[in-house]
Amino acid sequence: MRDLGTGFTYLLKGQRWVARHGKQYGFGLLPGVITLVLYVAALVALALWGEDFVGWATPFADDWSSPWQGVFRGFLTAVLVALGLLLAVVTFTAVTLLIGQPFYENLSEKVDRDVDPDGTAPESGLPLWRELWISARDSLRIVARALVWGVLLFACGFIPFVGQTVVPAIGFVVTGFFLTEELTAVALQRRGVELRARLTLLRSRRTLVWGFGTPLALAFLVPFVAVFLMPGAVAGATLMARDLLGEEIEEGDGETADEPEDVTR
Numbered sequence: 001m002r003d004l005g006t007g008f009t010y011l012l013k014g015q016r017w018v019a020r021h022g023k024q025y026g027f028g029l030l031p032g033v034i035t036l037v038l039y040v041a042a043l044v045a046l047a048l049w050g051e052d053f054v055g056w057a058t059p060f061a062d063d064w065s066s067p068w069q070g071v072f073r074g075f076l077t078a079v080l081v082a083l084g085l086l087l088a089v090v091t092f093t094a095v096t097l098l099i100g101q102p103f104y105e106n107l108s109e110k111v112d113r114d115v116d117p118d119g120t121a122p123e124s125g126l127p128l129w130r131e132l133w134i135s136a137r138d139s140l141r142i143v144a145r146a147l148v149w150g151v152l153l154f155a156c157g158f159i160p161f162v163g164q165t166v167v168p169a170i171g172f173v174v175t176g177f178f179l180t181e182e183l184t185a186v187a188l189q190r191r192g193v194e195l196r197a198r199l200t201l202l203r204s205r206r207t208l209v210w211g212f213g214t215p216l217a218l219a220f221l222v223p224f225v226a227v228f229l230m231p232g233a234v235a236g237a238t239l240m241a242r243d244l245l246g247e248e249i250e251e252g253d254g255e256t257a258d259e260p261e262d263v264t265r
Contacts, residue, residue, distance in 0.1 A: 007211025014236020028231030031100025046084045051077045089220045093182040094139035108186045111238040115249045124190045138195045149174050176213025183237035
């Protein structure tokens with residue numbers, strides 16, 4: 001249970017780090033804003049035409065008497081929108097990281113240098129196009145896994161009581177895990193840690209991952225919050241990646257603001 005609190009602490013430390021490095025935070029907002037606009041448009045479309053889609057997908061209910069037809073299709077529409085929201089939360093990080101790859105790589109490196117006793121940071125040595133390809137490929141694999149969980153949870157949502165209580169709770173925990181994988185990938189990819197190894201590493205300390213990712217998943221449900229938390233989430237995930245790999249974190253973890261030359265480096 002101690003890891004649960006430690007994971008949440010890394011989330012807070014990441015936000016504190018970017019708060020003390022204003023220029024990094026400012027640039028980090030741009031990818032999130034672009035992604036948010038795209039996702040809001042998609043979710044609005046789902047809300048507007050979700051009922052029509054459910055009606056098309058359930059022709060067997062056309063002859064049902066009132067109020068059962070409305071109740072049944074209304075429930076399915078609500079579940080569909082909830083599923084869309086869940087997938088939006090899971091994929092928001094992947095898409096934002098992909099759009100903001102150069103910035104977030106730079107931000108993660110600065111965090112590493114800031115907390116490393118020697119002031120150094122691992123570098124992948126790969127060209128940008130190669131890093132983008134690896135990031136996109138791994139993100140698609142994670143999204144595929146998230147979709148499997150999403151479909152499973154969608155199906156379990158039909159179970160009375162359990163579908164309205166236990167399933168949402170599990171959904172947030174699962175979402176938190178995948179969010180953490182995407183965020184720690186920025187630092188771990190620079191260290192040459194492949195996706196399979198990353199997943200094994202995260203599963204070895206699930207409570208640490210849940211402590212970091214689950215509150216973040218809940219926060220991402222609040223409109224616009226994800227945009228403002230993303231830079232700090234990347235910074236916090238970098239700190240947690242160092243913990244997972246047993247790398248030393250210098251006391252203070254970046255609580256001292258950069259000198260001007262460090263900010264623009």
